[in-house]
Amino acid sequence: MTRSTVPVRLYVNGDRYDIDIEPRRTLADALREDCALTGTHLGCEHGVCGACTVLLDGQPVRACLMFAVQAEGASVRTVEGLAPDEETLHPVQKAFWEHHGLQCGFCTPGFLTLVTGYLEEHPEAQEDELRDVLSSNLCRCTGYQNIVTATMSAAEEMRG
Amino acid sequence: MKPSAFDYVRPLSLDEAMEQLAIDPFESKVLSGGQSLIPMMNFRLARPERLIDINRVPGLEGIVPGQDRVTIGARTRHLAVQNTGLQGPLGSLLRTAAAQVGHLPIRTRGTFGGSIAHCDAASEWCLVARLLDAEMTVRSTRGERTIPAADFFQAIFTTAMEPDEILTSISLPALDDHHVTGIAEFARRAGDFAIVAATAAVKIEDGVVTRARVCLGGVSEVPWRSQAAESALLGSAWSAGAVAEAAAAAADEVDPPSDSHGDADYRRDLVRALLPRALNTAGAGS
Numbered sequence: 329m330t331r332s333t334v335p336v337r338l339y340v341n342g343d344r345y346d347i348d349i350e351p352r353r354t355l356a357d358a359l360r361e362d363c364a365l366t367g368t369h370l371g372c373e374h375g376v377c378g379a380c381t382v383l384l385d386g387q388p389v390r391a392c393l394m395f396a397v398q399a400e401g402a403s404v405r406t407v408e409g410l411a412p413d414e415e416t417l418h419p420v421q422k423a424f425w426e427h428h429g430l431q432c433g434f435c436t437p438g439f440l441t442l443v444t445g446y447l448e449e450h451p452e453a454q455e456d457e458l459r460d461v462l463s464s465n466l467c468r469c470t471g472y473q474n475i476v477t478a479t480m481s482a483a484e485e486m487r488g
Numbered sequence: 489m490k491p492s493a494f495d496y497v498r499p500l501s502l503d504e505a506m507e508q509l510a511i512d513p514f515e516s517k518v519l520s521g522g523q524s525l526i527p528m529m530n531f532r533l534a535r536p537e538r539l540i541d542i543n544r545v546p547g548l549e550g551i552v553p554g555q556d557r558v559t560i561g562a563r564t565r566h567l568a569v570q571n572t573g574l575q576g577p578l579g580s581l582l583r584t585a586a587a588q589v590g591h592l593p594i595r596t597r598g599t600f601g602g603s604i605a606h607c608d609a610a611s612e613w614c615l616v617a618r619l620l621d622a623e624m625t626v627r628s629t630r631g632e633r634t635i636p637a638a639d640f641f642q643a644i645f646t647t648a649m650e651p652d653e654i655l656t657s658i659s660l661p662a663l664d665d666h667h668v669t670g671i672a673e674f675a676r677r678a679g680d681f682a683i684v685a686a687t688a689a690v691k692i693e694d695g696v697v698t699r700a701r702v703c704l705g706g707v708s709e710v711p712w713r714s715q716a717a718e719s720a721l722l723g724s725a726w727s728a729g730a731v732a733e734a735a736a737a738a739a740d741e742v743d744p745p746s747d748s749h750g751d752a753d754y755r756r757d758l759v760r761a762l763l764p765r766a767l768n769t770a771g772a773g774s
């Protein structure tokens with residue numbers, strides 16, 4: 329059954345996107361298909377893997393478990409919006425690069441947004457707490473150790 | 489997969505939400521945090537024709553302490569419960585339980601009331617509600633009513649709410665400082681639904697248990713108040729040994745299901761292990 333589309337205005341990484349979508353379009357699909365921001369990945373589509381994690385008003389959420397219409401009026405930040413400019417990596421991106429926090433990279437956008445969202449709100453977070461946060465997302469390659477190392481290093485750098 | 493098509497309604501007041509839901513209650517679903525409903529829609533296990541999104545309805549969020557009871561708005565996010573500054577044994581139970589609901593990105597969206605309306609037998613909030621004889625306030629265009637937890641949770645994914653009713657708030661008794669509370673659970677991976685969970689609130693006066701409440705998850709279709717454990721504890725001298733005996737009584741009493749997550753005997757073992765952990769007496773001498 330097809331239903332009519334509705335106009336939705338999204339603010340993603342500071343840019344405005346006026347799109348026409350069916351209400352059943354998840355935020356993850358709208359970002360990928362309608363905003364051409366394919367950095368947000370989709371793994372399980374039921375909230376378990378975390379590949380689709382984005383920041384909604386600064387808080388990590390599963391973009392597969394929200395409809396895009398629900399994000400109207402909110403500020404969305406995706407992996408494309410982490411780096412301050414074309415030349416500079418965000419401290420979390422830089423730490424993942426330097427500490428080999430990724431292999432195939434499929435899970436990486438989700439980890440980067442998750443970690444960035446958490447560290448920006450909790451710069452003082454210690455390892456136990458960060459391990460608990462990291463348990464939100466799945467990685468099938470790294471065995472997590474380097475993700476933990478990268479996260480700890482990013483935390484230190486962001487504390488300055 | 490992708491959800492099937494639906495009409496999306498975003499009411500801006502509770503009255504409007506109730507009216508919208510009343511139009512076609514059997515084909516409509518209330519959308520709160522979406523952390524259970526949207527996975528089911530993505531898998532097409534749920535195919536509502538209409539979604540009534542209550543995320544912009546004012547007045548449904550917050551934790552309000554009163555004289556004898558604490559009222560929690562249905563749309564209060566799990567994360568807000570985890571961060572509550574509520575004092576006393578109830579506050580500490582709520583914070584400990586919230587930290588075990590899924591993961592951070594689930595807790596930023598998922599809601600206290602959504603969890604209770606969803607009625608999963610292993611859900612932390614259903615357990616806490618049944619443990620403390622919570623009262624659920626529900627509203628529809630037909631009026632308002634309050635349903636005690638003993639009647640509310642009926643079967644797996646089935647509550648006493650009618651399809652046109654919206655859960656608006658949940659009230660819990662404010663526990664005085666003579667209470668010890670806690671929750672402990674076991675799951676294979678961090679953040680998964682528990683295979684078995686145990687929660688308890690025990691009142692201790694002059695070293696004697698004067699009130700005992702014990703509730704178990706993962707051992708029956710709905711949260712299970714263990715009368716065996718409660719009567720074992722009541723009147724006993726508070727000790728690790730008394731808790732261990734109560735846990736053994738609970739394990740004997742329950743008739744858990746066997747499934748791929750664990751057979752009945754395994755679940756009974758978990759009951760025996762988890763109740764002392766919930767009350768922080770595990771490993772202590774008797």
Ligand SMILES: Cc1cc2nc3c(=O)[nH]c(=O)nc-3n(C[C@H](O)[C@H](O)[C@H](O)COP(=O)(O)OP(=O)(O)OC[C@H]3O[C@@H](n4cnc5c(N)ncnc54)[C@H](O)[C@@H]3O)c2cc1C
Pocket residue numbers: 374375376517518519520521522523524525526527562563588589590591594597598599600601602603604605606610611612613653654655656679680681682
């Ligand atoms: C990866 C993952 C892990 C999880 N782990 C856990 C866990 O460990 N423990 C746990 O308890 N939960 C867990 N959950 C589920 C989560 O807690 C959900 O938030 C919760 O079960 C439902 O709340 P919600 O606000 O998201 O409701 P929704 O998904 O929006 O709704 C759920 C159901 O309740 C109905 N409903 C919701 N609100 C109302 C209302 N106010 N009035 C009437 N009906 C209403 C809806 O119509 C729907 O049928 C997990 C979810 C995921 C995706």
Ligand code: FES
Pocket residue numbers: 369370371372373374375376377378379380381390391392393
């Ligand atoms: S795709 Fe969203 S959590 Fe896996």
Ligand code: FES
Pocket residue numbers: 429430431432433434435436466467468469470
């Ligand atoms: S790097 Fe391959 S899944 Fe994480």
